[in-house]
Amino acid sequence: MSVQSNVEVHSEWGIVSARQAGRNLAKELGFAGVDQARITTAISELARNIYLYAEKGEIVLEGIEGKEAGGVKRGLKIVAKDQGPGIKSIREVMEDGYTTSGGLGAGLPGVKRLMDEFDIDSITGEGTEITTIKWLR
């Protein structure tokens, strides 16, 4: 599948357009209402993290196919990339309630729960890349 869209995030409006793009793609791929809301919320969290901590970065959205026991499954992949300060302790940010910005500290662990697969890759001083997938059921 080749549906892919990139959204630059460097202001709060970037968050809105990333979200919009995500909702449209999720709809196109056939996700139900609740999963659409989960996907948009996850994008919103990731995009907001980019805006808050790295100031700018991008969100890449892609429709993908994966193998499973019964054949092929389809899904939506979100990649959030930035060249920000990086995350010092990944273990800590994945804990509920950990925050450095005075927020709720539910963002990243929340995204992990909202989505099916979650992978985080961060180098201090170089940037962060978060990849997360929601499969179509």
Added chain:
Amino acid sequence: MQSSVIEMVYTHRHEVIEQWKEEMINIQEGEFTNGAAQAAVTRTNDEFAALIIDTLEMDKEEARLRLRSFSERLMYSGWPLSYFTKGLQLFRRVLLRFMTTNDTIPSSKVFETFQEVENWMDGIVNQLVDEYTGSWEHTLELQKLALKELSAPLIPVFENISVMPLIGTIDTERAKLVMENLLEGIIEHRSQVVLIDITGVPVVDTMVAHHIIQAAEAVRLVGAECILVGIRPEIAQTIVNLGIDLGKFPTKSTLRKGIESGLERTNRQIVNL
């Protein structure tokens, strides 16, 4: 403006315009005028060409006013700016071709004349761009203002009960407004219960939730109570997934239930007569 340029343009006026129009057809067939009536396109092109040539003999102020009224009209009917910048580029190209294939301009003056033409065209391009961006900025400014006005109203519905319906995306600026309007409104209307209705909020992420929690806490501090209403089922699920604790303040599914609950809290109820 050098008289030689003016002279050249005037003597070849028709040829220049004809050639220009022919070339304009090529860019019309691209993305620009899809859907626009051919008659309108022809009329605009005629007018545009006449205006370009007329600016040769106008003084600056007059040219500015003419260009302004021209661009205002076109902006209004939705012509893209790039149509005109490309049009002007073409016009320049056509003119230069005339200059180089024609004997009217002595070869020693070609460079000078070339510069004159450049200045002339650049002036028009600059003004068109200015007019367009000016108008965009103006529109943006107005929209921001309009948005701010309908951003976060607090509506007194019953004695001591007020509602704040939130519609659309909540960014940091709006969150600030929500808080201010809530607290000011509570004092002004002497509200005891305020209902925050999030039916129209498309996404409730941790930041939005955080702002709502903070607002509710501030409301509690000024002695009133906050009820969150309009939580759609999918929003309820994402809130649970995110692990946001909204247990500290009451929530209701609909505004109607919220109002009933608010009346109850102020020792009143709705009865059928």
